[in-house]
Amino acid sequence: MNQNLLTVSTSPHILGCTTLRSMYLEMMIALAPALITGLYFFGAPGLITVCLAVASAMVTEYVISLILKKPSTLGNLHVVLMGLLMGLILPPGAPWWLPVVGGFLTVALGMSIFGGNGAYPFNPVLVAWAALAISWPEAMGAYLEPMALGSGDDWMEAETFLMQLKGDIGTLEMFELGNVWLGKMAGGVGTTGTWALLAGGIYLVIRRLIPWQLPLGALIGALGMGLVAVYTDERIAEMGYEEFGAYLNVVWFHLGAGVFMIAAFFLGPEPVSSPVTPWGTFLFGLGVGLMTIIVRFWGSPIDGAFYGVLLMNAATPLLDRIRPRVIGKVVSGA
Amino acid sequence: MPRPPAAAPPQPLPAPAKVYLPMRQHQGAVAQPKVEPGDKVTMGQVIGASDDFEAANVQATVSGTVEAIIEMPDPSGGMVPTVVIANDGADAWSEELASPENALASLEEVGLTRPSRLLKRVREAGLVRSQVQGRPLHVDLSPPMAPQSYLYMTGIPVVRPIDTLIVKAVDPDPPVCPNASLLGEAGDTLAVGVAALARISGAKRVILALPSGVDASALSALAKQREWETASVSQTKYPFANDHLMVLSLTGREVPTPYGEPRDVGVTVQPLSTALDVGSVLLSGRPVMERVFSVAGEVKNPGVFKVRLGTPIGEVLQAAGGGPSQAGKVVVGGPMMGLAIYDLGTPVTRETQGVFVQSGPKVRHYADHPCIHCGRCVAVCPVNLIPSELGKLCEFRMYEEAAEQNLMNCIECGCCAYVCPAQRPMVHFLRHGKTEVMAGRMEQ
Ligand code: SF4
Ligand code: SF4
Numbered sequence: 001m002n003q004n005l006l007t008v009s010t011s012p013h014i015l016g017c018t019t020l021r022s023m024y025l026e027m028m029i030a031l032a033p034a035l036i037t038g039l040y041f042f043g044a045p046g047l048i049t050v051c052l053a054v055a056s057a058m059v060t061e062y063v064i065s066l067i068l069k070k071p072s073t074l075g076n077l078h079v080v081l082m083g084l085l086m087g088l089i090l091p092p093g094a095p096w097w098l099p100v101v102g103g104f105l106t107v108a109l110g111m112s113i114f115g116g117n118g119a120y121p122f123n124p125v126l127v128a129w130a131a132l133a134i135s136w137p138e139a140m141g142a143y144l145e146p147m148a149l150g151s152g153d154d155w156m157e158a159e160t161f162l163m164q165l166k167g168d169i170g171t172l173e174m175f176e177l178g179n180v181w182l183g184k185m186a187g188g189v190g191t192t193g194t195w196a197l198l199a200g201g202i203y204l205v206i207r208r209l210i211p212w213q214l215p216l217g218a219l220i221g222a223l224g225m226g227l228v229a230v231y232t233d234e235r236i237a238e239m240g241y242e243e244f245g246a247y248l249n250v251v252w253f254h255l256g257a258g259v260f261m262i263a264a265f266f267l268g269p270e271p272v273s274s275p276v277t278p279w280g281t282f283l284f285g286l287g288v289g290l291m292t293i294i295v296r297f298w299g300s301p302i303d304g305a306f307y308g309v310l311l312m313n314a315a316t317p318l319l320d321r322i323r324p325r326v327i328g329k330v331v332s333g334a
Numbered sequence: 335m336p337r338p339p340a341a342a343p344p345q346p347l348p349a350p351a352k353v354y355l356p357m358r359q360h361q362g363a364v365a366q367p368k369v370e371p372g373d374k375v376t377m378g379q380v381i382g383a384s385d386d387f388e389a390a391n392v393q394a395t396v397s398g399t400v401e402a403i404i405e406m407p408d409p410s411g412g413m414v415p416t417v418v419i420a421n422d423g424a425d426a427w428s429e430e431l432a433s434p435e436n437a438l439a440s441l442e443e444v445g446l447t448r449p450s451r452l453l454k455r456v457r458e459a460g461l462v463r464s465q466v467q468g469r470p471l472h473v474d475l476s477p478p479m480a481p482q483s484y485l486y487m488t489g490i491p492v493v494r495p496i497d498t499l500i501v502k503a504v505d506p507d508p509p510v511c512p513n514a515s516l517l518g519e520a521g522d523t524l525a526v527g528v529a530a531l532a533r534i535s536g537a538k539r540v541i542l543a544l545p546s547g548v549d550a551s552a553l554s555a556l557a558k559q560r561e562w563e564t565a566s567v568s569q570t571k572y573p574f575a576n577d578h579l580m581v582l583s584l585t586g587r588e589v590p591t592p593y594g595e596p597r598d599v600g601v602t603v604q605p606l607s608t609a610l611d612v613g614s615v616l617l618s619g620r621p622v623m624e625r626v627f628s629v630a631g632e633v634k635n636p637g638v639f640k641v642r643l644g645t646p647i648g649e650v651l652q653a654a655g656g657g658p659s660q661a662g663k664v665v666v667g668g669p670m671m672g673l674a675i676y677d678l679g680t681p682v683t684r685e686t687q688g689v690f691v692q693s694g695p696k697v698r699h700y701a702d703h704p705c706i707h708c709g710r711c712v713a714v715c716p717v718n719l720i721p722s723e724l725g726k727l728c729e730f731r732m733y734e735e736a737a738e739q740n741l742m743n744c745i746e747c748g749c750c751a752y753v754c755p756a757q758r759p760m761v762h763f764l765r766h767g768k769t770e771v772m773a774g775r776m777e778q
Binding site: 005006007008009010011012013014015016018019020022023116117118119208211271272273274275276277278281320323324325326327328329 | 692762
C-alpha cells in the first residue's frame with residue numbers, strides 16, 4: 001500500500017534524556033567542586049594521585065575487555081567515575097603505586113569479578129579501599145598538611161583531624177571548627193571540602209540521580225548517634241562542654257570531618273550496591289550515619305563511614321525486601 | 335515537539351473516497367458482517383452485528399456500495415474482517431434515520447426515560463468507550479453478569495451498585511489530546527450525555543475531572559448549573575488519567591488489581607468524548623459517524639480533526655501535512671502508551687484517540703545494558719512496583735516469580751522505561767512476561 005517502511009516497537013515511544021553516560025557525567029560534574037577544593041589545598045600531589053587512579057582504572061577496564069572479548073564499556077564513563085572516586089579518597093601525595101593499585105583493584109576486584117556494571121554487591125571503590133587499607137596501612141595513613149597553592153614548596157605530613165581527636169580530645173579546642181567545613185585540614189584529596197561535597201550532593205538529589213532518602217538517612221543517623229556519643233563521652237563533659245548547643249557543635253563538626261560527606265552523597269548512593277526502595281534507601285543511609293559515629297568513637301579513628309557503606313552494601317538485598325504496598329493489592333481476608 | 339493548538343475546536347475533514355470499517359472496534363467479540371459485496375448501503379445502516387453481548391454494532395459511516403470484505407490490520411496490529419465501502423458522496427441517511435423518531439427533545443426527557451431504554455439506544459448505536467481496548471459502552475455500564483470471583487475474601491462487597499460517575503476531561507497521553515479540544519463544548523449535548531450516563535449507571539454523584547491550568551470555564555459553569563462536582567487534575571504528573579489512579583485520588587477507593595475495574599468499588603469512569611457521543615446519539619437519534627482525533631508529533635500541521643470512522647490513518651496524516659520519513663513511527667495513541675502501526679491504511683476506529691508521529695532519526699532505541707539497580711524506576715512507578723526486579727525476572731524467563739512480585743499489577747504506563755538510564759526496554763519485558771504468565775495459566 002505504501003512504500004514507506006514504518007518502525008514498530010513497544011511503547012513508550014519517547015524516552016527520557018538520561019543515559020548511563022549522561023548520568024555518570026553529571027555525577028562527575030557534581031564531584032568537580034570537591035575536586036577543585038582538593039586541588040586548591042593539595043596542589044600537584046593531589047592532582048597526580050587522582051590522575052593515576054583514573055588512568056589505572058581505565059587501562060584495567062580496557063585490558064579486561066580485551067581478555068574477555070567483550071565490548072569495552074569505557075564509553076559510558078562508569079569506570080572513569082569509579083577511578084575518580086578512588087583517587088579522591090586517597091591521601092594526596094601517596095606513593096605512585098598506591099593509586100595505580102587502587103584503580104586496578106576497583107575495576108578488577110570490585111567490578112569485573114562479579115560481572116561488571118550492575119552485578120557487583122559492594123561498592124567497588126570501597127572494596128579497593130579496604131584492600132589497600134589492610135595491605136598498606138602506613139601509606140594510606142600518610143596525609144599532607146593542606147596548603148593553599150603557592151604558599152610554599154614543602155609539603156608537611158600531618159595526621160587527619162580525627163586521628164588527633166582520638167588521641168587527645170583537647171584538639172577540639174585548638175582547632176577552628178569552621179575549617180573542617182572549608183576543607184582546610186588533612187585528609188583525602190576530595191574528602192575534605194565538606195561544603196563542596198554537600199553542594200555536589202544536593203545537585204545530584206535535585207537532578208534525581210540519587211534518592212534523597214539516602215543522604216537524609218545518613219544525616220539523621222549521624223546527628224542522632226553523634227548526640228548520643230557526645231553525651232556519653234566523659235572526656236567531653238570534663239572539658240566543660242555542658243549545654244546542648246555545645247554538644248551540637250561537636251556533632252556538627254563530626255558531620256564535616258573525615259569522609260562522612262563523600263560517603264553520604266557519593267559512595268553510599270552508588271546505584272548498583274545500594275537499595276532501590278524508598279524505605280530501603282533511608283535505612284541504608286541511617287546505617288551509614290550510625291556506623292560513622294560508632295566507629296569514630298568506639299573503634300579506629302579512620303573512615304567509619306566507609307565501613308558503614310560496606311556493611312550496608314551487604315544488607316542491601318535485605319533492605320530491598322522492604323517494599324511499598326502495591327496500589328490496588330487487596331489483602332486477602334482483610 | 336509541535337503540539338496541536340489545545341483549545342481550538344476540531345477541524346472537520348471531508349469524508350474519504352473509501353472507508354474501511356473493521357468488524358471489531360472494541361474489546362470483545364467480533365461482529366458478523368451483515369452485508370455482501372455489491373450491496374448498496376446508507377449512512378447509519380448496521381453492517382455488522384453480533385448476538386454476543388460483548389460486541390458492539392458497526393454502522394456504515396458513508397453511503398455507497400460495499401466493495402469487499404477483507405482481512406485488514408486494526409490499530410492493535412491484529413487482522414480483523416473489514417468492510418470496505420466506496421463512498422458515493424451523497425451522505426444519505428437511511429430512511430428511518432433521516433427523520434428519527436426516538437430522538438430525545440430535551441434534557442428533561444432523559445430523566446423521564448427508563449434507564450433500560452437509554453441503555454438500549456446506546457447499545458444500538460454501537461458506542462464504545464473511547465480508549466484503546468475500550469469496551470462497548472453498554473457492557474461497561476451494565477452490572478457484571480456474575481459476581482466477580484476475585485472479590486471473594488478481599489473485604490470488598492461482591493455486588494456493589496455504582497454510585498459515582500467520573501467524567502474525565504483530561505487526556506491520557508499529553509500531546510494526543512482529543513479531550514482538550516472538546517472543553518469548549520459545554521452545551522446540551524454534554525448535559526444530556528452525562529445525565530444519561532448517570533441515569534443508566536445509577537450514579538448519584540457526578541465528578542467532572544478537569545485538567546488544571548487549562549481554561550475550562552464553560553465546563554465549570556455547566557457543572558455548577560447541573561450540580562456536578564468538579565475536580566482539578568494536574569496534567570504534569572503522568573499517568574494522571576489512569577482510571578484506577580483517578581478513582582483512588584478522587585474518591586479514595588482502591589480498585590482491586592490485577593483483575594478489578596472501577597465498578598467493583600462502585601465507580602464508573604467515562605471520557606469526556608464518550609459522554610458527548612452519548613449525548614449526540616440520544617439527541618439526534620443517530621449513531622456517531624465521526625471521531626475527534628488528534629494528530630501530534632512531527633507533522634506540519636498538528637491539530638485536532640473530526641474524521642469519519644473508517645478513514646485510513648494515512649489520509650488523516652496527509653491532511654496534517656504528510657506522514658513520517660523513512661523508518662519513522664506512526665503511533666496510534668500517545669507517545670507513552672500508544673501502539674505503533676505498520677500500515678498507513680489502518681483505519682480510524684471508535685477506539686482511536688489520536689496519532690503521534692515520529693520521524694526516522696527521532697525514533698529512540700533501547701539498549702541491552704544490564705540493570706544498574708539505580709532505583710529510578712521504583713521512584714516513578716505509579717502503582718509501587720519494583721520494575722527493576724520485574725524486568726530482570728522477565729528477561730531471564732522467570733515469569734512465575736515475577737507474577738509473585740505483582741507483575742500482573744503493572745499498568746504498562748511506561749514510566750519505568752522512560753526514566754531508565756540504562757535504557758532497558760522495560761515495558762517490553764513486562765508485557766512479554768505477562769503474556770507468558772497468561773499462556774502458562776491457560777495451559778494448566
Ligand atoms: S510500566 Fe513500569 S512504571 Fe508503569 S506500572 Fe508498569 S512497572 Fe510500573
Ligand atoms: S531505572 Fe533501569 S537501571 Fe535503574 S533500576 Fe530501573 S531498570 Fe534498573
